[in-house]
Amino acid sequence: MTIADVLAELVEEFDLLGDWEERYRHVIELGRDLEPLSDAERTDANKVRGCASQVWLVTTRDGAGKLGFRGDSDAHIVRGLIALLLRLYDGRSPTEIQDFDAKAALEALGLAGALSTQRSNGLASMVARIRRDAEAT
Numbered sequence: 079m080t081i082a083d084v085l086a087e088l089v090e091e092f093d094l095l096g097d098w099e100e101r102y103r104h105v106i107e108l109g110r111d112l113e114p115l116s117d118a119e120r121t122d123a124n125k126v127r128g129c130a131s132q133v134w135l136v137t138t139r140d141g142a143g144k145l146g147f148r149g150d151s152d153a154h155i156v157r158g159l160i161a162l163l164l165r166l167y168d169g170r171s172p173t174e175i176q177d178f179d180a181k182a183a184l185e186a187l188g189l190a191g192a193l194s195t196q197r198s199n200g201l202a203s204m205v206a207r208i209r210r211d212a213e214a215t
Contacts, residue, residue: 081174084166085183098192102155109157112164115150128203130196131156135204137211144169145212149204159201162187167208175212180205 079087095101115124119136126133131153138146147168149160166183167175184190184201193201 105158
């Protein structure tokens with residue numbers, strides 16, 4: 079699936095949910111399915127700056143140059159937001175990541191106006207970190 083296909087799938091999922099309260103619960107549920115990071119992975123180097131909550135993001139690269147991401151947070155909603163980002167970005171090439179308009183995607187999901195300023199800034203910091211990691215490869 080392309081990143082656009084995954085976004086279309088997510089938009090369809092969110093459209094079925096209706097109001098933001100249901101979407102919020104769904105985001106939290108997505109976060110519950112994340113594998114937690116080990117204590118060894120919860121390092122300062124993996125910490126995402128600019129988030130009100132504690133957020134860690136581990137980036138790997140396979141032999142084909144595709145990037146893999148794993149993440150965790152101490153806040154339930156943020157774990158869900160990480161899960162959304164991982165669905166979009168995990169297993170993508172650096173070019174796919176750089177070419178993807180994350181801001182438009184988050185607006186399509188109805189997240190842009192539904193999150194607090196603090197959460198929106200944290201989400202933007204996570205996206206920026208993913209993009210920086212893609213640029214560094």
